[in-house]
Amino acid sequence: MAILVGVAGISPSWVLWLGSWAGSRTSTRHPPYTLAMRLWILIAVLVIVVGTVASILIARRASSQGEELTDSQKKERLQSLYSKYQKSFPDIESVAVEKLLELQEGSRQVVVVDVREPKEMEVSMIPGAIDAQTFEREAESYRGAIVVPYCTAGYRSGFYTQELQKAGWEVLNLEGSILAWTLAGLPLEDADGPTNRVHVYGRTWDLAAQDFSAIW
Numbered sequence: 001m002a003i004l005v006g007v008a009g010i011s012p013s014w015v016l017w018l019g020s021w022a023g024s025r026t027s028t029r030h031p032p033y034t035l036a037m038r039l040w041i042l043i044a045v046l047v048i049v050v051g052t053v054a055s056i057l058i059a060r061r062a063s064s065q066g067e068e069l070t071d072s073q074k075k076e077r078l079q080s081l082y083s084k085y086q087k088s089f090p091d092i093e094s095v096a097v098e099k100l101l102e103l104q105e106g107s108r109q110v111v112v113v114d115v116r117e118p119k120e121m122e123v124s125m126i127p128g129a130i131d132a133q134t135f136e137r138e139a140e141s142y143r144g145a146i147v148v149p150y151c152t153a154g155y156r157s158g159f160y161t162q163e164l165q166k167a168g169w170e171v172l173n174l175e176g177s178i179l180a181w182t183l184a185g186l187p188l189e190d191a192d193g194p195t196n197r198v199h200v201y202g203r204t205w206d207l208a209a210q211d212f213s214a215i216w
Contacts, residue, residue, distance in 0.1 A: 074207040075183050078176045081205075082154045089158040092165055095172035097184045100148055109145035111135065112174075115160045116151050120199040123215055124188035126150065126181055132160065150174035150181075152201040182209040 069077065086094070095103070103110050112129040114121055121131060129150070135142065147169050149157040154177045161173040174180070178188070178198060187194050200206050200214045208214045 069207070071183055071209050074179075074209070078153060078179050078183065078207050082176055085153070085155045085158055088155070089162045089173075092158060092161045093172050094154070094175040095148060096175050097180050097186065100172075100174060103146060103148075109142070111142050111145045111147050113147060113149045113157075113160075114151075115149050115157050116178075116199070116201075120152070120201070122190070123197050123199040124178075124190050124195050126178060127187060127189050145170075147171040148174050150177040152199070152205050153177050153179050153207075179205065179207050182212045183207075185209065185211075188212070 082094075100110070100112075112126055113132055113135045114125050114129045115132045118131075132149070135147070147164055149160045149164070149171065150173075151157040151160075154173055154175055157177055158173050161171050164171040176183070179200065182188065182198055188198055189195060190197070196211060197213045197215055198208045200208055200216050202216050206214050206216070
């Protein structure tokens with residue numbers, strides 16, 4: 001009851017007073033208010049409270065459902081996010097998912113590096129990618145390769161790209177990162193094989209394609 005009245009914005013002390021008023025003896029100074037009348041008034045107030053709470057919850061749910069975006073809208077929002085991110089590392093080069101696929105078909109070695117946290121990588125990764133720790137440990141074996149870091153949307157990988165560029169690597173940040181990968185209709189995998197689950201880091205980045213299940 002306390003939760004209901006709290007959501008409705010009604011003071012719990014006021015409801016308690018109403019309950020005590022309904023259960024109190026009928027005053028001889030106010031004969032029209034019989035016990036039965038007081039109970040009916042209390043019931044009416046409670047119905048109003050419950051109805052108000054229900055309306056608020058329905059409105060909130062409708063509002064959240066109204067935020068459902070199409071994949072095209074998600075692409076636009078992701079592109080907008082990445083455009084803002086680029087201001088933090090203006091000197092690096094980016095590569096779109098489609099261009100990355102072309103590079104992978106070429107003669108040059110392409111190393112895709114996941115710079116996310118282990119808990120994110122456990123959910124899923126881009127097929128063939130390696131984690132940043134593995135890349136750094138085996139760096140010399142990748143000399144001469146094109147390095148393509150990625151994260152959730154390209155922000156963390158942008159800074160990683162910046163550091164590798166300063167160190168002399170040929171490196172391209174994956175624009176939109178793993179979210180863009182899903183929106184391109186491409187598969188992800190976990191330790192057991194193909195999966196439609198993807199860690200999106202947080203609600204702000206819940207922009208994976210509709211065929212994927214977002215986790216954060």
